[in-house]
Amino acid sequence: MDLLVLGGTEFVGRAVVEEALGRGWRVTVFHRGRHPAPPGVRVLTGDRATGDLGALARGEWDAVVDTWSGPPRAVADAAAVLGRRVGRYAYISSRSVYAYPVPAPLDETAPVVEGGDGDYAAVKRGGELAALEAYGDAALLVRAGLVLGPWENVGRLPWWLRRIAEGGDVLAPGPRELELQYIDVRDLAAWTLDAVAARRSGPYNLVSEPGHATMGALLDACAHVTGSGARLRWADPEVITEAGIEGWTDLPVWLPPGELYESVHRGDVGKALAAGLRCRPVTETVRDTWDWLRSLPGPPPLRPDRPAPGLARDKEAAVLARL
Numbered sequence: 001m002d003l004l005v006l007g008g009t010e011f012v013g014r015a016v017v018e019e020a021l022g023r024g025w026r027v028t029v030f031h032r033g034r035h036p037a038p039p040g041v042r043v044l045t046g047d048r049a050t051g052d053l054g055a056l057a058r059g060e061w062d063a064v065v066d067t068w069s070g071p072p073r074a075v076a077d078a079a080a081v082l083g084r085r086v087g088r089y090a091y092i093s094s095r096s097v098y099a100y101p102v103p104a105p106l107d108e109t110a111p112v113v114e115g116g117d118g119d120y121a122a123v124k125r126g127g128e129l130a131a132l133e134a135y136g137d138a139a140l141l142v143r144a145g146l147v148l149g150p151w152e153n154v155g156r157l158p159w160w161l162r163r164i165a166e167g168g169d170v171l172a173p174g175p176r177e178l179e180l181q182y183i184d185v186r187d188l189a190a191w192t193l194d195a196v197a198a199r200r201s202g203p204y205n206l207v208s209e210p211g212h213a214t215m216g217a218l219l220d221a222c223a224h225v226t227g228s229g230a231r232l233r234w235a236d237p238e239v240i241t242e243a244g245i246e247g248w249t250d251l252p253v254w255l256p257p258g259e260l261y262e263s264v265h266r267g268d269v270g271k272a273l274a275a276g277l278r279c280r281p282v283t284e285t286v287r288d289t290w291d292w293l294r295s296l297p298g299p300p301p302l303r304p305d306r307p308a309p310g311l312a313r314d315k316e317a318a319v320l321a322r323l
């Protein structure tokens with residue numbers, strides 16, 4: 001297979017590249033050149049924000065994987081330049097496209113937001129529509145949920161690992177058995193390439209089954225791999241929210257039970273499971289992310305367009321003192 005990855009040098013795109021190379025596929029990446037491309041790929045440079053797509057004017061690929069999360073125009077522009085020179089178009093979308101509040105169970109038939117220039121949900125839906133308009137049945141929409149694993153540039157699992165590595169008493173948002181839904185970036189990559197090869201099309205929610213891990217299993221795994229002797233101090237959700245601490249942003253991954261929790265951590269993934277989705281255990285995701293963090297010469301990468309998640313130590317200490 002000849003694969004073109006639009007992006008391919010950061011988190012999700014890099015995992016797709018590595019998975020494809022591991023399968024013996026030939027891989028081309030198209031990017032600005034701000035991050036080093038993984039070894040073993042052919043590199044094309046340009047800038048989707050300014051419409052500089054000249055490097056894509058020649059060449060043919062069996063499929064393209066597009067990781068774009070900016071204005072949808074860039075997806076339409078890439079599709080217009082590539083045309084029939086690519087066989088399939090896989091757009092890495094997001095479960096954020098579903099209109100809130102979402103129905104339960106949240107499957108691919110749920111209503112979606114309007115696509116266009118706007119917030120994250122609108123641009124991701126806009127990207128989907130642009131891919132569908134250009135490629136129709138040859139467009140695959142990978143509606144990823146929370147993505148974790150090595151090379152994460154959002155800072156969620158890296159924050160937990162680094163906080164727990166510092167040791168001492170750590171505020172652990174409960175309940176311990178709170179079920180989580182996420183996908184290891186490498187499982188996302190493997191499923192996406194399988195789906196491309198199997199000529200799948202349309203939308204697929206892509207996360208683990210609810211309960212694949214729990215908050216307790218995630219934080220225990222962090223304590224285990226870091227070996228810091230940190231003591232997890234479990235707190236009820238009400239204690240945390242009453243202290244003005246926000247789930248997801250202050251305490252990454254975690255959400256207090258409620259409507260938002262239901263939409264993020266209890267979605268339906270039956271369609272992807274039936275199409276071969278396999279999810280590795282949380283212990284492996286945590287271990288490999290920790291190994292990657294320790295291999296870095298400095299702090300982990302962080303996307304410049306999102307605030308870094310994580311709880312200030314004084315806020316944490318104030319809650320711990322009350323437990």
Ligand SMILES: NC(=O)c1ccc[n+]([C@@H]2O[C@H](COP(=O)([O-])OP(=O)(O)OC[C@H]3O[C@@H](n4cnc5c(N)ncnc54)[C@H](OP(=O)(O)O)[C@@H]3O)[C@@H](O)[C@H]2O)c1
Binds near residue numbers: 014035068092
């Ligand atoms: N993280 C999550 O939990 C989560 C959840 C659901 C969905 N998603 C989706 O997953 C995707 C994340 O993919 P990712 O981690 O690979 O992407 P990313 O972190 O957004 O990386 C951007 C990639 O695109 C390239 N790029 C950026 N601006 C460009 C431009 N103007 N022209 C050409 N290339 C440009 C970058 O290359 P250079 O910088 O090297 O030039 C880099 O390879 C997004 O679509 C996101 O919506 C993420």
